Amino acid sequence: MFQQRTQKSGRSVATWYRSGGLSAVFFALPLVLIFLYFSWGPIVRGLVLSFQKNNLVAPPEWVGMSNFSYVLTDPQLPQAALNTLYFCLLALVFGFPVPLFLAVFISELRKTGWLYNVLSYLPAVVPPVAAILLWTFFYDPSGAGVFNSILGWFGLGPFAWLNSQTLAMPAIVLEATWAGAGATSIIYLAALTGVRTELYEAAELDGAGIWSRVWHVTLPQIRGIILIMMLLQLIGTFQVFTEPFLFTGGGPNNATTTILLLIYRYAFINGDFGAATALSVLLAGVLCVLSVVYHFVTRRWSTT
Amino acid sequence: MSYERGIISTADRQRGLVRYGLPTIQVLIFIGVLIAGVGPLLWLLKSGVSTSQDILRGPMQLWPSGIQLKNIPDAWNRVQIGAYLGNTAFIAIGSMISTLFVCTTGAFVLSILRPKWGPVVTGAVLATLFLPGVISLVPLYMPVLKMPVLGISLQNTFWAVWLPQAAGAFNVLVMKRYFDSIPRELIEAARIDGASNLRLFTSLILPLSKPIVGVVALLTVIGSWKDYLWPLLVLPDPRLQPISVALPRVAKTTEISLQMSALFLAVLIPVVLFLLFQKQFLRGVGMAGGIKE
Numbered sequence: 169m170f171q172q173r174t175q176k177s178g179r180s181v182a183t184w185y186r187s188g189g190l191s192a193v194f195f196a197l198p199l200v201l202i203f204l205y206f207s208w209g210p211i212v213r214g215l216v217l218s219f220q221k222n223n224l225v226a227p228p229e230w231v232g233m234s235n236f237s238y239v240l241t242d243p244q245l246p247q248a249a250l251n252t253l254y255f256c257l258l259a260l261v262f263g264f265p266v267p268l269f270l271a272v273f274i275s276e277l278r279k280t281g282w283l284y285n286v287l288s289y290l291p292a293v294v295p296p297v298a299a300i301l302l303w304t305f306f307y308d309p310s311g312a313g314v315f316n317s318i319l320g321w322f323g324l325g326p327f328a329w330l331n332s333q334t335l336a337m338p339a340i341v342l343e344a345t346w347a348g349a350g351a352t353s354i355i356y357l358a359a360l361t362g363v364r365t366e367l368y369e370a371a372e373l374d375g376a377g378i379w380s381r382v383w384h385v386t387l388p389q390i391r392g393i394i395l396i397m398m399l400l401q402l403i404g405t406f407q408v409f410t411e412p413f414l415f416t417g418g419g420p421n422n423a424t425t426t427i428l429l430l431i432y433r434y435a436f437i438n439g440d441f442g443a444a445t446a447l448s449v450l451l452a453g454v455l456c457v458l459s460v461v462y463h464f465v466t467r468r469w470s471t472t
Numbered sequence: 473m474s475y476e477r478g479i480i481s482t483a484d485r486q487r488g489l490v491r492y493g494l495p496t497i498q499v500l501i502f503i504g505v506l507i508a509g510v511g512p513l514l515w516l517l518k519s520g521v522s523t524s525q526d527i528l529r530g531p532m533q534l535w536p537s538g539i540q541l542k543n544i545p546d547a548w549n550r551v552q553i554g555a556y557l558g559n560t561a562f563i564a565i566g567s568m569i570s571t572l573f574v575c576t577t578g579a580f581v582l583s584i585l586r587p588k589w590g591p592v593v594t595g596a597v598l599a600t601l602f603l604p605g606v607i608s609l610v611p612l613y614m615p616v617l618k619m620p621v622l623g624i625s626l627q628n629t630f631w632a633v634w635l636p637q638a639a640g641a642f643n644v645l646v647m648k649r650y651f652d653s654i655p656r657e658l659i660e661a662a663r664i665d666g667a668s669n670l671r672l673f674t675s676l677i678l679p680l681s682k683p684i685v686g687v688v689a690l691l692t693v694i695g696s697w698k699d700y701l702w703p704l705l706v707l708p709d710p711r712l713q714p715i716s717v718a719l720p721r722v723a724k725t726t727e728i729s730l731q732m733s734a735l736f737l738a739v740l741i742p743v744v745l746f747l748l749f750q751k752q753f754l755r756g757v758g759m760a761g762g763i764k765e
Contacts, residue, residue: 171764179738182498189587191585191668191669192581192585192587193671195577195578195585195588195673196578196581196582196587196593197575198573198577198578198638199574199575199577199578199581199593199597199644200593202562202570202574202635202638202639203596203597203639205615205617205620205635205639206608206612206635206636206638206639207600207608207621207641208596208600209611209615209640210608210615211600211603211607211608211613212610214607214608214610214611217610217611220653224614224617226698243481245581266482270501270505272479273497274499275478276478276479277478277498278478280498283502284501284502284505285754286509286747286750287505287506287508287509287510288505288508288509288756289509289750289754290509290510290513290743291508291509291512291747292615292742293698293737293742293746294512294513294561294742294743295698295715295716295719295738295742296494296698296733297700297716297717297720298715298716298719298738299512301719301720301723301731301735302512302516302735303512303659304530305732306512308531312528312529312530312531314515314531314532317530317531317532318532325542326615345599346508350509351757352755354754354758355757355758355760358758358759359757365478365548368478368479368481370479372481372483372484377489378479378484380478381479382479385703386479386480405615407604407605407606408603409700410624410700410701410702414700414720420474421477428606429611430658431606431610432701434704435610435613436671437504441610445610445611448607448610449607451604451606451607452603452604452606452607455604455626456602456603456604459602461603466638
């Protein structure tokens with residue numbers, strides 16, 4: 169009996185080996201190791217860390233919910249959350265329609281479309297950090313700054329731009345829109361090539377004008393990609409870091425401090441990794457809820 | 473040659489408003505994208521060969537105190553833009569190789585070999601897709617300082633950038649979906665011909681998936697090109713830093729004229745590369761958008 173069983177399992181190991189079971193393990197090894205070290209591991213560790221006091225020097229210490237209560241009562245948090253929402257809103261209102269409009273427009277041009285494409289994609293090729301440094305210079309608050317002297321020709325300004333509490337955030341969104349519009353419009357353009365042109369014919373026969381054709385045919389046809397790009401943009405803007413970090417460092421007077429900037433300060437300036445991960449976990453939770461809600465709200469439109 | 477019709481039909485184009493309005497809008501938008509796309513680059517070109525005083529006093533004037541061509545070699549030598557651009561390229565290519573290696577082998581197991589434990593791995597990879605990146609920003613820093621089990625530190629090595637890049641669930645799943653669409657008959661035929669798993673992978677699956685490999689490679693390079701925070705954290709050594717991390721640091725200590733020439737050089741090379749390969753590039757980026765759907 170016992171012998172029979174070992175023989176059987178021995179045979180199954182052999183068949184497993186012969187059918188390539190071992191090589192499947194070898195093939196999976198890079199993926200599993202990389203994800204263990206740099207994806208699954210850090211996610212679990214993040215959850216653990218948020219309940220610990222940890223500065224990477226002293227041994228970690230369990231502190232229960234105190235990281236969360238510390239983060240949630242931090243007087244900077246409401247301001248940072250509002251700033252992040254404000255950035256999202258501005259990026260949505262100004263940054264979202266621009267590439268869509270550009271893509272619909274370019275798709276109508278048969279011969280010269282590529283030129284518009286290349287020109288509008290150029291800002292995306294500029295290294296983002298170089299672009300930010302350049303724009304910091306454009307936003308020079310003195311009368312001799314680039315934007316101020318251009319506006320000065322029309323008798324406007326000078327504006328304080330990044331030094332002004334009210335203008336700093338719109339200024340950052342303006343740069344982000346400039347940098348991102350070309351890349352997004354390429355994606356819309358690719359989607360627009362799939363629009364069935366018979367529908368335009370039909371709409372025209374029914375007496376629809378150009379604008380109502382755009383509104384009732386073009387946009388509904390690429391609705392799927394529009395909804396996804398909007399969600400990706402929301403998730404991206406909630407985690408905005410580089411622009412406010414390099415433009416203003418969160419100033420003036422914390423007017424551009426975003427959630428991610430706060431996380432960065434907790435972790436890499438104060439050395440409080442517990443608080444930083446607690447805030448990361450909270451933000452991730454909010455984003456998950458946002459995605460789920462978004463999915464349910466937009467499902468009605470995307471399946472019709 | 474007949475074009476497929478667009479939103480605006482030939483009948484529309486006869487109407488007066490469209491006939492004259494459309495070219496006007498075209499010209500206006502052309503001026504818009506021209507100013508947005510080329511304007512800053514031209515300004516940078518101008519400022520890259522100006523004196524600091526000119527840049528500060530009259531940023532919109534054309535060289536009141538003459539053209540300073542020597543700024544460019546100065547920036548190249550003193551700011552070492554060449555070295556930083558080299559680091560950037562090295563980081564981008566390394567990230568691309570590690571990403572492609574991990575996601576092709578992984579997708580091969582999950583899609584073609586389909587071992588019993590495959591769905592568990594697929595599920596675990598899929599789950600990370602729904603978690604925003606912010607959750608692992610800080611804890612990702614810790615295995616880099618000291619790798620668990622191995623006990624080595626990756627800080628100040630390029631591995632610290634290359635390896636975490638490869639843990640992208642999106643790439644693995646996109647690759648898996650593409651492999652799923654390869655007809656099973658081809659794989660069965662290769663098996664009957666006695667192909668081993670390795671041979672199946674290198675001689676059948678990889679050659680069949682060139683388009684998707686290209687798109688993933690392009691997306692990885694663009695992503696690593698734009699990355700700032702992560703290399704800033706894990707590469708404190710100035711000699712290893714990519715241009716994105718080096719520029720803001722250098723900007724604090726160099727005079728404005730050199731800073732502008734350095735920026736100009738940092739922008740010039742990618743722009744030239746883009747203009748040379750624009751067709752392939754734009755097609756690849758457009759395809760990537762289709763995948764997101």
